Amino acid sequence: MDLRQASYVVAVVDHGTFTAAAASIPVSQPALSQAVATLERELGAELFHRLGRQVRLSPAGEAFLEPARQMLRDAEVARAAVADVVGLTSGRLDVVALSTLVAEPLVGLVGRFRRMHPGVLVRITEPEDADAVVGDVRSGAAELGLGDVDEVPAGLALDPLGRQALFAVLPPGTGLADDRRLPVARLARFPLITTPRGTSSRRLLGQALRLADPDADPEIGVVTQHREAIVPLVMAGAGAAILPEPLARAAAALGAVIAPLSPRLERPVALVRRSGPLSPAAEAFRQLAVGNPF
Amino acid sequence: MDLRQASYVVAVVDHGTFTAAAASIPVSQPALSQAVATLERELGAELFHRLGRQVRLSPAGEAFLEPARQMLRDAEVARAAVADVVGLTSGRLDVVALSTLVAEPLVGLVGRFRRMHPGVLVRITEPEDADAVVGDVRSGAAELGLGDVDEVPAGLALDPLGRQALFAVLPPGTGLADDRRLPVARLARFPLITTPRGTSSRRLLGQALRLADPDADPEIGVVTQHREAIVPLVMAGAGAAILPEPLARAAAALGAVIAPLSPRLERPVALVRRSGPLSPAAEAFRQLAVGNPF
DNA sequence: TGCTCCGATAAGCTGTGCCGATGGATCTCC
DNA sequence: GGAGATCCATCGGCACAGCTTATCGGAGCA
Numbered sequence: 001m002d003l004r005q006a007s008y009v010v011a012v013v014d015h016g017t018f019t020a021a022a023a024s025i026p027v028s029q030p031a032l033s034q035a036v037a038t039l040e041r042e043l044g045a046e047l048f049h050r051l052g053r054q055v056r057l058s059p060a061g062e063a064f065l066e067p068a069r070q071m072l073r074d075a076e077v078a079r080a081a082v083a084d085v086v087g088l089t090s091g092r093l094d095v096v097a098l099s100t101l102v103a104e105p106l107v108g109l110v111g112r113f114r115r116m117h118p119g120v121l122v123r124i125t126e127p128e129d130a131d132a133v134v135g136d137v138r139s140g141a142a143e144l145g146l147g148d149v150d151e152v153p154a155g156l157a158l159d160p161l162g163r164q165a166l167f168a169v170l171p172p173g174t175g176l177a178d179d180r181r182l183p184v185a186r187l188a189r190f191p192l193i194t195t196p197r198g199t200s201s202r203r204l205l206g207q208a209l210r211l212a213d214p215d216a217d218p219e220i221g222v223v224t225q226h227r228e229a230i231v232p233l234v235m236a237g238a239g240a241a242i243l244p245e246p247l248a249r250a251a252a253a254l255g256a257v258i259a260p261l262s263p264r265l266e267r268p269v270a271l272v273r274r275s276g277p278l279s280p281a282a283e284a285f286r287q288l289a290v291g292n293p294f
Numbered sequence: 295m296d297l298r299q300a301s302y303v304v305a306v307v308d309h310g311t312f313t314a315a316a317a318s319i320p321v322s323q324p325a326l327s328q329a330v331a332t333l334e335r336e337l338g339a340e341l342f343h344r345l346g347r348q349v350r351l352s353p354a355g356e357a358f359l360e361p362a363r364q365m366l367r368d369a370e371v372a373r374a375a376v377a378d379v380v381g382l383t384s385g386r387l388d389v390v391a392l393s394t395l396v397a398e399p400l401v402g403l404v405g406r407f408r409r410m411h412p413g414v415l416v417r418i419t420e421p422e423d424a425d426a427v428v429g430d431v432r433s434g435a436a437e438l439g440l441g442d443v444d445e446v447p448a449g450l451a452l453d454p455l456g457r458q459a460l461f462a463v464l465p466p467g468t469g470l471a472d473d474r475r476l477p478v479a480r481l482a483r484f485p486l487i488t489t490p491r492g493t494s495s496r497r498l499l500g501q502a503l504r505l506a507d508p509d510a511d512p513e514i515g516v517v518t519q520h521r522e523a524i525v526p527l528v529m530a531g532a533g534a535a536i537l538p539e540p541l542a543r544a545a546a547a548l549g550a551v552i553a554p555l556s557p558r559l560e561r562p563v564a565l566v567r568r569s570g571p572l573s574p575a576a577e578a579f580r581q582l583a584v585g586n587p588f
Numbered sequence: 589t590g591c592t593c594c595g596a597t598a599a600g601c602t603g604t605g606c607c608g609a610t611g612g613a614t615c616t617c618c
Numbered sequence: 619g620g621a622g623a624t625c626c627a628t629c630g631g632c633a634c635a636g637c638t639t640a641t642c643g644g645a646g647c648a
Binding site for chain 4: 589590591592593594595596597598599600601602603604605606607608609610611612613614615616617618
Binding site for chain 1: 345
């Protein structure tokens with residue numbers, strides 16, 4: 001059985017004769033006759049009674065007709081469903097993003113994307129650890145990744161979106177020098193609040209401290225997986241943290257003292273994708289992202 | 295698009311890899327890859343993300359999957375529906391029968407047929423006139439015809455089922471000779487009750503009367519299309535009628551006087567069908583009918 | 589009794605679906 | 619880290635399936 005054969009049968013029913021049906025498809029009349037005959041042989045039953053000059057649907061044909069119509073409708077549904085995904089009126093986009101990149105730049109991009117393509121569901125996931133952004137894209141768990149990488153293994157590709165400055169976030173009332181830049185060495189004298197090893201934030205912190213003084217032994221005051229606890233901890237005087245600028249500014253609005261570091265500390269922000277063609281939604285998102293650097 | 299391609303996609307989803315899917319179908323892995331690739335080109339979207347060694351359903355593939363499964367289910371439904379008709383667990387059989395043949399032999403045959411094949415709906419229709427039995431079979435309005443013909447035009451075929459005697463049916467109290475056979479000439483002296491011209495009964499009546507005396511001018515007392523009125527009319531003394539033996543005997547049970555005619559009058563009873571293969575239900579009915587002559 | 593219309597059949601061709609073999613990439617296991 | 623295993627894509631070649639044109643046979647119609 002075959003969609004083609006089914007459509008031929010339906011056409012014969014709808015047009016009353018093989019000849020008219022063949023003309024409407026379009027296909028030659030012998031081709032149609034042969035296709036129907038082949039189907040009848042396969043099913044083991046005549047679908048039409050041949051009555052000299054006219055044909056008439058047989059009982060078997062009547063039984064066949066409705067499922068056949070349904071089959072053809074389903075084919076159209078399948079085609080349309082894919083077209084919707086291609087046309088971005090439907091579908092889903094999976095993005096894995098470092099949690100410190102969700103607020104900025106991800107939410108802005110997703111907002112614009114959703115306004116442009118309201119039918120496409122965007123699913124944002126968090127990576128297990130810093131390397132998982134790349135890993136999830138590689139494994140297909142997500143189609144796009146937003147991370148702080150500046151290179152990716154073979155098979156993946158990368159679109160740099162910009163660089164993000166990291167600020168020190170200090171308890172309210174902390175006095176700072178006039179130029180308002182905080183030497184890393186001074187930061188290291190605060191008890192520090194950070195996330196566990198393996199996270200991107202922790203890696204950046206370690207990198208900054210080593211840069212300032214490879215031999216220093218800074219005090220880690222609090223380690224927590226709960227990123228949303230970091231600012232409150234700082235506010236409560238538990239120690240200092242370093243956070244991406246957007247998060248730091250939000251903390252400043254709550255009363256925290258923030259400052260860019262000296263030397264300047266920043267990290268790349270890039271979109272990770274597999275090389276090769278992306279799904280339409282992912283490609284549209286990528287265009288949006290690279291067209292709107294921050 | 296194609297049922298084959300759809301089933302390939304479904305197999306890949308269900309088995310996780312192209313290779314496993316190919317083995318399960320069975321088809322070679324390159325054939326499966328190529329078929330999926332062709333479908334993807336036609337739909338204008340990747341259905342699977344190829345991630346090195348593994349594949350993963352893309353958003354377009356997810357959209358495609360359910361309609362595709364439905365399509366395959368419908369194909370099975372269509373196949374099964376036809377198989378049911380072939381296997382006589384479903385379907386319909388259209389029989390056109392002279393009304394005087396419905397009581398005997400049709401109802402007995404249909405009863406047995408229905409007990410053998412309870413799933414098959416039997417539809418009994420009445421012909422417009424005597425010729426319409428053949429005409430309805432020829433036109434396909436019915437697949438089988440039950441009539442009093444003994445030959446059919448080319449394209450049709452005939453199974454003789456037997457011969458049916460015609461009896462005179464006379465009002466209660468009518469005196470008959472000892473041998474209880476009624477000469478047609480005597481019948482002609484009764485006012486006669488019959489159906490309109492063109493019906494089989496009327497034709498038989500005329501034939502009988504002409505046989506007895508070509509010059510006679512018998513009186514037609516009542517002409518009615520309502521066959522069920524004939525026996526009551528006879529009972530009411532409106533005149534005499536000739537009826538097939540089974541109907542006549544039923545009338546006798548009500549008090550009518552019945553008698554075979556002299557010369558003996560009878561008509562053929564035959565099943566009319568188109569030449570060539572019949573639908574399974576019709577063929578089964580035919581076998582039943584010819585195997586049980588009366 | 590031709591004439592026309594319709595479906596089946598015949599013959600030939602083209603496209604395509606399949607297979608086996610091979611290549612490239614990735615994952616795994618020692 | 620290297621060898622093997624696994625998986626998908628590509629290539630070359632073959633066979634079959636479906637299509638087309640041409641023709642036949644039968645049925646309805648004037």
